[in-house]
Amino acid sequence: MLDLYHHGSSVCAAKVRWGMVEKNLEFNARYIDILKGEQFDPEYLKLNPKAVVPTLVHDGKVVTESTLILEYLDLVFPEKKLTPEDPMAYVRTRFWTKALDEYLHLACGTLTFASAHRHIIRKKLTEEALAEFLASTPADSVTKDWAGRKNQLVAFGFEAPGVAEMVQMHDEYLRKMNEDLQAHRWLASDEFGLADVSLTPYVNRIAMMGMSEWWENGRYPYLEDWWKRIQAWPSFKSSILDWCPEDLTNDLMTYGSKSWSEVKPILGIA
Template identity: 55%
Template sequence: MDYGAAMTFTLYHHGSSVCAAKVRFAMAQKGLDWEGVYIDILKGEQFDPEYMKLNPKAVVPTLTDDGTVIVDSTVICEYLDRIAPKTSLHPSDPWGHAQVRYWTKAVDEDLHPACGAMTFVCSHRHTVLKNLGEEGVKKFLASTPPMSVTSNWKDLKDGYTRYGFDAPGATEKVKLYDSYLFKMEKALEGNDWLVGNAFSIADVALTPYVNRLAMMSMRGMWENGRLPNVAKWIARIEALPNFKPCLIDWVPKDLTNDLRDNGAKSWPEVAKILEIEI
């Protein structure tokens, strides 16, 4: 595959990637068209040497714009708002801009690593083990660069894949993930959206992470009166015309089934960690 033949707005992405979903959602909300190159990260296609020339961290998404390469979903979204400022998802006032940056910064620093941990512990580990076999899993894990999602993602992913909830730090990541739902609950008190009561990049950034929980049969983290503001927020998000095409339809059917079924099997353990009665 020739990864170097770039067209305007070519997006290298995968249905499982929350970061790729974020960029797809942002581009749709901005009305930007793009050509896609699908990188199957569960089969290890992100480790293709040609792709790693574009993205040395071996992750998705990667955006190319007439040959200019931009990596990191948050940076991509900021770049796109510079390219198309009339449809900016960042507030124009300094205070509002600062508030959305707090959310996007928190996603990058805390929530995304927690999502990677929870997704592998609850679902992806079962998919990888089932599809790749023992030798394939060894190759898959060995191919991860030391510096990827985090500076120690290689070792963490190995532990999450092999040991699940018993991996060091796995329980703490579940609790950290949950803490962000509570932060959202507070921010949404009396508001439809996270910042300034207007839809923004903060809502775009959080959407894939709440949707990941929903796809893993874990709506119990906010339903049944636990976090009513978050429940109303995700209902508003799911009603947006661009939600399903950007966050649901790109996920392969077998992966959708794996996330749902593996997540449902893992939900009792998650509920126990969070002291949620089921």
């Protein structure tokens, strides 16, 4: 039995969900509302002491870390593998999953919190509940300094330290995606695979926040073409978009679109 603890606007949960659907794996979806603080429930902390989603429980075995969950699933259920066999395609895939874990994930989390999540949690929580929510984040969470960063992002938005650098870092990786997609049809080779599944939620996040101009108008044409093909992929909508509740989808678009005017100058878009 496979249980996946996840959330509708979690990028790393989305990549695991999509991977499982692509691998034809059935799972019980266990929803953890990370914008209401359900990740701090003592029972959930026993599974995931960092208080983050996703967490996979496979026949009682607990696996955390989204990249490792996908690697685990490819080992345990090799019938339809997402990881390429070709050594260079494998290396290019690992380049992307490593870049996500080391850099891009924090850049995306920072952008999302500064643009939208800071407003969304304020709508959901009273001042008192918000203070408790912020105080509950463990010292070692999304990153070793996430608790402090989250506090600053909620308080100051784009004025919080380091936000511009994170937006620029996000841009650096989108530019690199565009380059790789010029060299081959999908991210790691001419075949769709784990790199595409893993990076999609990060591009989708920008689109859901009304910021697709980031790659449009000739800025990143190969990325734009890939994104169109991803959106047309049969399981994309049901695995990624449909899990995000309607109010959250609307809020991401509303607050994200308003924040685009803050992001554009950082990217040098007129």
